[in-house]
Amino acid sequence: MLNFTFQNPTRIHFGEGQIKAVAKEIPANAKVLVTYGGGSIKSNGVYDQVVEALKDHSWFEFSGIEPNPSYDTLIKAQALIEQHDIDYLLAVGGGSVIDGTKFIAAAALFEGDDPWDIVAKQAPIKQALPMGAVLTLPATGSESNGGSVVTRDGCKLPFGSPLVRPQFAVLDPQVTLSLSDRQIGNGVVDAFIHIMEQYLTYSVNGKVQDRFSEGLLQTLIEEGPKALASETKEDLEIRSNIMWSATMALNGLIGAGVPQDWSTHMIGHELTAAYGIDHARTLSIVLPGVMKVRREQKREKLLQYAERVWQITDGDDDARIDLAITKTEQFFSQMQVPVRLSEVDLTEKDVDTLIKNLTLHGMTTLGEQGEITPEISREILMQAL
């Protein structure tokens, strides 16, 4: 196990009816800005529950935060914050709304000239507005971590700080029943790949981290397809297990003390930025390629993954790894996400564009050992044609 420092102070309120916890989590005298996306929270009852919880608070709202939240949208919140002396943010939505709100929180108290520097120059965040989150789409883990991804001019770039970690997060699985199949599939796959990126590297004998990761992967494999099947679609226990898995997948715990490989995310970001493909659908295309091209470097963990997650024990090492990769692809297909570039109408010519952009954005030493050069990223994408 590697040395690590780990802390996650976000208070989680989990379960049906927990949105009311918002009332006590936000200081009574706070001036609150409720942030959300396109308005689906108005049709599924979440907005009404938030309004009820905030009935004794002074609050305002900022809507229109889009998937892959853009700087141009987010920066508009600053005028509202100044106008109303906002001192608390409540993000109500999925990962994009929460990520976007983190940028709003940091930008509001940014001391430099240009808040974009927070992302573009990784300018230090010295203070941020406090924020909470009501999660509507289990996927990104943003509700209890300090990370965020913001898009501007075709660049999708990350930033992070403990200061933008939500102070609390409400996880009510009931609100996920109104999600579309596409949202469910994307969410489960996004969480699954977060786990894989902290798990599928080289072994440092971190037995707790490995088993926690394997437990989360198995849970998503079991529960994900049930959330899409008509006979179990309305089952709240299934949604609860998915929701808790997605949060645990990226709250820092399973990644503490182990190497990590975020190459799938970094290559995937270029697919979203250039072609507007849903985030999770870029990951499901890229990860199998990473597994195939980095097979030797990840051999020990691939074998462990095959045995513990998929119960594959027959055949020689290579056969077991092959089958584990195939099973992973089949699981993604079952979750109705693509596993090949051709499924999203991209070809070899597009790989050139993607590699060019990856290089342009400095993503030239990816992977747990920093060994994934643009040339290796090309191989990965070629595997995904």
Add this chain to the structure above:
Amino acid sequence: MLNFTFQNPTRIHFGEGQIKAVAKEIPANAKVLVTYGGGSIKSNGVYDQVVEALKDHSWFEFSGIEPNPSYDTLIKAQALIEQHDIDYLLAVGGGSVIDGTKFIAAAALFEGDDPWDIVAKQAPIKQALPMGAVLTLPATGSESNGGSVVTRDGCKLPFGSPLVRPQFAVLDPQVTLSLSDRQIGNGVVDAFIHIMEQYLTYSVNGKVQDRFSEGLLQTLIEEGPKALASETKEDLEIRSNIMWSATMALNGLIGAGVPQDWSTHMIGHELTAAYGIDHARTLSIVLPGVMKVRREQKREKLLQYAERVWQITDGDDDARIDLAITKTEQFFSQMQVPVRLSEVDLTEKDVDTLIKNLTLHGMTTLGEQGEITPEISREILMQAL
């Protein structure tokens, strides 16, 4: 899964050489009281590392906190705290030192007449001195939770508050290399049983919690005996896995959203209070009895435990449960702790005393359903003769 609220803000510094993190964790202007036990930290180098880390702080020390820390010892710290205006506590030791320091922290700022009310009357804790911990014995999980157990006049009683949760904890597996076999065995078994008490109840389909618990149990089963074997005794990776498992076993995470059964602990406390038996050794005697007597109520989970933790798949349901209980007892024996009252020279006559004390202390509705009456506790102890 049951509804829950979960938060654990303790910052963990894990790994070799991490004691130096104390220097930055405690405010520079704090007046620190370092608390510890019988002085083993002076022979194993931990004391020196703490002194080095605190070289720019103003600090004092309070030693002599014994196993099963007693009120009479702990209350003596109050004079030192007043005399030196202490405003930060640093516990250096195992669960007893940390538990005892939690009581010192709460007693120092207690507003009532008698600090013992914190334990005896569960008087509300409105403030407490901030504290940190340097863990030397992985076992109780006290280093990152808000619970504590204090003994007075033969009564071993719990109290708890988020206000006495350590703000930070240093987990350096290197310092555990100097532990005796008895301490290692006790520690591993204590942690194992903490997990069982949050796992072996009835199923609420909490898949993440179950798999995390099973992963921790498997890790302790694999690594515990290696920490006692001469050829692997010095292996730091083994100690790391044990140390991280013990913390995760009782930091609130695996118990969030699932029923819990602390009957083994409550019955075990009477064994320590009346006969001075090491805490973990009371648990290893009681748990198998609980498994046998509550077999029907815990049937589903016992079968899951047999299959997932011990890979028992042959035989009918009852045979699989029997074998799982036997394997559990064998594991305890391998860790060199007793599994029968006779091994600690107690007989049926002592069971009478224990049941009398249990009743006296109000422990009359134990278990996940509150169904374990003193009569059922007697059955459990009779199974352990």
